[in-house]
Structures are given as C-alpha cells and as structure tokens.
Amino acid sequence: MNERPIAYLQDVTKVYGSGRNTVAALRGINLQIDPADFLAVVGPSGSGKSTLLHILGCMDIPTTGSIEIDGEPVPRENERKRTQLRGEKIGFVFQAFHLLNELSVRENIELPRMFLRRNDGKKLPTAEELIEKVHMPLAVLDRRPTEISGGERQRVAIARALSNNPSMLLCDEPTGNLDSANSTAVMRIFDSLNHSGATIVVVTHNPEVAAHAARTVSLKDGRIVGAVGA
C-alpha cells in the first residue's frame, strides 16, 4: 500500500520567548504518522510532548520546519486555514475532557459539526453510532456531562473527537484523570478504534497507556531520543 502519511513533520523546532530568554521546546523533530498508526509520545515533563501535540493539532505553529496533515501543508500565517484543518482532520481528546456542561451528551458530540465550513458530501456518523463506538448506552445521549462519571465523560469526549470523521485522533493524557478501571476501558476503546483503522496519537507519561500503542516515540529536551515499534 502506498498511502500518504496522515502527518509529516520535517525539521520542526519550536522556540518560546525572545532574546536571551528563549526556551527551545522542540529541536529538529522529524516524524511521520501513517494511516492506522497508534503512536505513543512519551517523555518527562518539559520534554516537549504537549508542544508536539499542539503543533500536530494545528493549534500552534513551529518556529521553523514544516508540517503536513493528510497531504495538506499547514500554513504558518493562515490561522483560518489551520482552524479549518483542525476541524476537519483532527479529533482532540483532553485529559480534562473539556465537555460543555450546558449541552447534553448528544449536543456535545455534535458540537464540532457546528464549526465545519466545508461540506464535501461525506456522511458523518450519527451521535447514536458514535456513542455505540465508545461502548455506551444510547440513553446517555440525553444526559448532561455533569450527570455521568469521569470515565463516561472521557468516552463522550472520544465520541465528540470522532464526530467529524477526523484523519487522526490526538489524545493528551487521556487517562490522566481516570481510575485504573476507567483507564483500561478508555484504552480498550482506542485499541478498538485503531483496529478499525483510526490513526491515534497519545501523549502520555504512563507506561501502561503507552503499551497499547504500536509505536512509541520518546522525547527529551525537545528531541526524539528513542523510537520503538514499526
């Protein structure tokens, strides 16, 4: 199979601050993420994991280097285009879930579609299909995030991330706020999604979570210092 990569980073650096007060968060990152990859990005605090995730998710731009998402170059100056790419190609799962408590589970899941500008005719999954994908009963669709457990909230957040049929799921410490039982359940969902073709990138410092990934990239001081897996 000769598929184009979902994400391609070339010589990416990210420097914060200016003058003498600069901090290099990423130094010369080269990374390719292929379709159906399950990649864990690990490393100690301050190693650049979150910065890498933000750049992959078009939420931040590299200081130097280039990045392509699903074959489309991420423009440095065009914030609108980056937002569009993020909305169409990326699904985010956060440690703190970031669901909107004012909306029902169904409305939360459908929220990303409110921001879609392009309609290329692709059929998007229904809230019912998505909630089943994350192994939850349909009855939960009418409840509010405040009425369900933390584990359930994270599953709803995963369903929301899948709402626009993204090319890649980016997960920032997705089990960081969960107990072990819920962590296991959430990781099983990621496994299941990956087996059905989803591309997943998980940033974590939890080895048990990283163990679910087919490939692991270790970061230290903004550099890739190790890579394990295919």
Place this chain on the structure above:
Amino acid sequence: MTGRTTLAFRYLWRQKMRTGFVVATFTAAVTVTLLLTSAIVGTEQTFIGEINALGVTWIYVEPGTSNSASIYPLTVGDAQAIARSVPHLAAVAPIMIDGLSVDLPAWGKSLADITGTNASVQSIFKYSITTGSFALAWGGNLSAPLPVVAGYNVWTTHDLSVGQVLPATIVSLSASGGGGATQVNLVVAGLLGARGSLGGTDLDSAIFTPISALENLTNSISLTYIFVSASSSEYVGGVTSAITSVVQQRHQGYQDFTVLSEQSWVSYVHDQLAQFSSIISLVEATLLMLSSMSVFVVMTMAVRDRRRVIGAMRAIGAHRSDIMGQFLLEASLMSVSGIGIGVILGTAVAGYLKANAGGFYSYLLTNPVQLGPYFYELLGVLWGIGFLFSMVPAYQASRLEAVEALTEL
C-alpha cells in the same frame, strides 16, 4: 445539530443573575424612554390637535408677559375696547375663572371654577347647544335667578334640565372676594354638547355664567384671559397688532400682557415641549449608558469565566468568527429580550396610566407605533448599543488561542 442559539440560551440561563441584570437595564431604558417620549409626543399631538380644532382665526390675550407680571389687570373694559376699536373681528369673549366654591345642596356636592364670560364664547370654543341657549343676560340683581350654561359632563352627571332652578351658596375663595358667602338661585339656561378638552382643560366640565355676575360675586375685575376671533384667517396678523395697540394704550403704554395667535400658540407648545425633550434626552442618554455598560461588563465577565470553554471550542474546530458570533449572539439576545420586555411594559404602563390616572396621563400614547420613526430608531439604537458594547469582549474572546486558553492554570 447543536444550534448556536441553543448554546447561547443555555449560557444565558446558567448566568441568570447577570442575564437578568442586562435585560433589566435594557427593559428600564426602553420603558422609561417609551413613557417619556409617548408623553411628549402625545401631549404635543393632543395640544396641537386641540388648538387646531379651534381653527386658525382665534387670538388669545392674557395678563403679564413671559418675563413679568401685569401692571394693569386685564378687564372687561379692555375686551370692550377691543370689540369697539379693532376691525375684522368675529367675536370677543372675556373670560374670568376665579376661585369660587359653589355649594349646591340640590346636587349634593360643591363645584368650583364657575366661568364668567359672554355668549361669544360659544362660537370661539365651538360649543354646540343640546337644549336651551347660550343666553347669559343678567339684570345685575343677585336676588334674581342667575343664568348658567352647563357643560356636557356637568349636566349629564347631575341630570339637569333647562329652566331648572338650583338654590346655591357661592363663596368666593379669592382675596378680592373677601371670602363672603352669597345665596343665589341658579337657573339653567342651556345645556352644551360634548366638546372635549383644550390645552389640558376639560371644556365639558365648565359652568358658564355672565361675567358681570362673577365680577360682582368675586369683587374683582381681573380677567383670566380674553379670547378673540378674527373674521378671517387673513386678518389674524392685523387683528393681533391692533389688539396689542388698543390694550397697550389702555395700559398707559405698558405692554404688560401677551397676545398669542394660533400660530404663536403652536410655536409656544413646540418650544415648551422642546425643553422637556432636552431633559428627556439626558435621561435617555443616561439609561443608554447604563445599558451599554451593563452589557459590556457582563460580556467581559462571561469571556473571563469561559476561557477554557473557548479554548476547547477552538480546539475542536471553532473559528474566531464562531467564537465572536457566539458572544455577539448572547449579547443580542439579552438586549433584544430587554427591548421586547421594555416595549410591552412601557405600553402596558402607558395604557394603565391613561386609563386610570387621568389628567396629564391622558395624553400618553398607548401604541408605541404612534411614535413613528422615533420608535424604530429607539429600538435600533438600543440593539446597536448592545451589539457595539459587546464587540470588545467578543473580539477578545475570538483572539484567544486554544493552547493559551487550555493550558493556563
């Protein structure tokens, strides 16, 4: 699909106190502005309408000027001199409204404001006669029955009929009258048709009696005013000048009186109401400022409280315009709600006051659409203010970067 409006309503509902505050300020602004404006416009329309209803040939003379009191009283002699010397006149009616308490046991109540005048008042005020005549002849003897002509409200309320004799005790309340009481018999000479009001005075509650009798009863010769009617509108200017000349000559050269034609009255009403309009504009400006500050403060607080939500929305694909639009929508919903409630409340209060309070309140317009373009301008300005003053916080929200919003402590 989740609607932006649904989301806006949920956030507004969650912050009920803040939402209520903004809605309340807009409601207050619209209610107060509507009431004040409907009072001004209603008064203007009513006054001008009533003045116009008298035609364009009448001229009004009153003692004193806008700057000073009269030196010489306006008298029946002045009215007679006008009638004698001024050409192109249709009628001259001296009017004396002195403070008289008229105790009428037969009617079971006391009345005030008996008006002394002559029969010319009928044509000038355009009264119609239902029964009898506007005959106000009096022989000068208070022991003989004193003829009165009763306004519509008076005779319908007390079930009067022409020729009816009513024993009365008349007490002069004025200083010149000395507070003495006089027993007289009133005889009903005529009953008037409904006429309405003029300049806030209910013409249907008037009781007319010969002016000479009133001079006798009050021991006063000071007229309240003189109404004159020119024979044609083309003579109004000349008659006005001639009246001024005649009365000034009788007052030893002093122009200690005011002569107003219909046109002068209309200008006078406009000028007086324009002064009120300035005060109202100040009140409106204050209310508009409060409304704009309320929406600005509340939307700024909303942006501060929802930074993480904004970050999450940006992360899942919300454009800057989506975020800005969301906050502008919320601000608009608050301002439009406040405006809507204000229109309903202002209309209801105006209707209630008009129906129950009487007096000045009877001039209130109860349909805001009657305010014409001003009403729509008011709505537009208020909505615009709500929109404009939420622009800054909405813009700030839209500039918030997802990373910045999500990673802050």
